[in-house]
């Protein structure tokens with residue numbers, strides 16, 4: 001007899017492309033930090049849809065804003081104006097201290113948009129010869145899945161078999177200021193980097209790296225683009241992860257939690273003249289900036305701030321990190337993180353993180369293995385002390401000797 005769970009998994013496998021290998025749990029409901037599978041089992045979500053659900057599943061205030069707006073007006077295209085876009089601009093600009101905003105849908109689209117804008121800026125403002133613009137990126141980056149983006153990935157899974165790729169990208173090691181200095185030329189228009197490399201396993205660069213990056217970029221007229229699609233909007237215990245470094249990017253990319261997980265909403269935020277180079281007809285998106293997206297994003301930002309989720313991320317992150325560091329285990333190689341963006345790297349001898357994620361699932365925690373040996377931990381930012389302590393008990397049970 002096949003269970004409903006088995007039947008849905010079999011159907012997915014038969015009809016779907018196999019571009020993911022999910023844990024075998026079929027979810028049908030979410031509320032706050034919890035999700036439930038179709039058999040009624042409850043789990044603590046320690047992935048938060050890769051930090052898209054920072055505000056917690058089905059946050060009631062975001063839901064109400066979505067339902068209200070969906071009954072009024074959903075899409076006009078940018079051929080006409082809508083009454084939500086200006087308010088979204090006003091609120092996100094004030095919150096992040098940005099001067100210009102360009103709304104898109106997925107994170108990858110925000111990355112592509114920034115690449116187009118800095119190239120054009122390079123030709124029109126910096127004076128780079130036509131088609132010679134160079135953008136410096138980091139090894140082990142993750143910026144999305146388009147052809148443009150995977151072309152400058154260093155992950156063989158992400159890029160192999162998908163070429164030919166666009167030229168104009170130069171790769172340097174993450175966290176290596178000398179390599180960045182050596183890579184900058186007269187034609188360098190931008191340096192694109194994640195403040196913390198999430199997909200690579202929550203890698204934090206050495207102290208002093210980002211201030212030095214900021215200085216180099218300013219000195220050479222290079223646009224500093226921070227991809228905060230995962231690190232931004234409270235995940236690291238600050239609104240933007242750049243605040244930990246005491247720097248400001250020229251261009252900041254946000255997505256994921258910009259909608260609290262209700263809808264794909266991303267944005268390019270700019271402190272500089274970069275977005276000013278785009279003129280009518282030169283870039284766009286049918287859904288980008290639509291009134292439903294704007295109403296949802298406005299509510300998602302509002303609850304993040306008004307319900308002190310950023311402060312809670314800092315406090316609960318510290319508690320979680322302290323607890324993980326206190327687990328006595330021979331198989332833990334390192335615990336890293338900032339705020340509620342945490343990772344436990346296991347010793348390669350432990351045989352990979354996947355089986356520990358399976359064991360956590362059996363104990364009611366959904367977490368994701370990344371790059372073989374690392375368990376990534378990123379619960380919604382609304383997690384409470386009791387929930388952190390309960391989660392720590394489960395991690396201890398699974399990881400202790």
Ligand SMILES: *Cc1c(COP(=O)(O)O)cnc(C)c1O
Nearest residue numbers: 106107108142143144227229230
């Ligand atoms: C998730 C992510 C992206 C891509 O976002 P999509 O919405 O999946 O296109 C880009 N950059 C970073 C750092 C991300 O974590």
